[in-house]
Amino acid sequence: MKVTLDIDPACPQDEIVIRCAEMNDDLLKIISLANSSQRKVVGSLGRQTFLLEPGSVYYFESVDDRIFVYTEDKVYDCALRLYEIEEKFQGTNFLRVNKSxxxxxxxxxxxxxxxxxxxxxxxxxxxxxxxxxxxxPLLKEKLGLGR
Structure with missing residues (x-):
């Protein structure tokens, strides 16, 4: 795979262009990563609100009708429901693994x-x-493991 980086100060907006003969798993992962980096996760600690990078999130969990966002060393409250998180991060590295x-x-x-x-x-x-x-089975499929 050839990678080309063109740094141009006159460029009005960052852009990723992928040219390929056909789609493959590596390209899908690259696209997923690019898409997920544009979606922030809003979490709160006390009265402060934080914009979290999706890559810093380990998991989301529903406990007693509240949603929590777990990072390496902190736990944030989240206003979204699990189904909304699922929709927001569809096609990325986030996967529902049980009902909560x-x-x-x-x-x-x-x-x-x-x-x-x-x-x-x-x-x-x-x-x-x-x-x-x-x-x-979905986890195995997403990780590329046999059934």
């Missing part, structure tokens, strides 16, 4: 199959999440 959790696949360090077709994932920060058997 969406994880960032880019933060997955290890997978461990457990009973009844479930999978335990370990994230880069050491936290573990359970992937329900309903979502396990």
């Amino acid at each position: 959790t969406i994880i960032n696949l880019a933060k997955v360090r290890a997978l461990n199959p457990i009973l009844n077709g479930k999978i335990e994932v370990e994230l880069e920060n050491g936290e573990k999440q359970i992937i329900s058997r309903q979502y396990a």
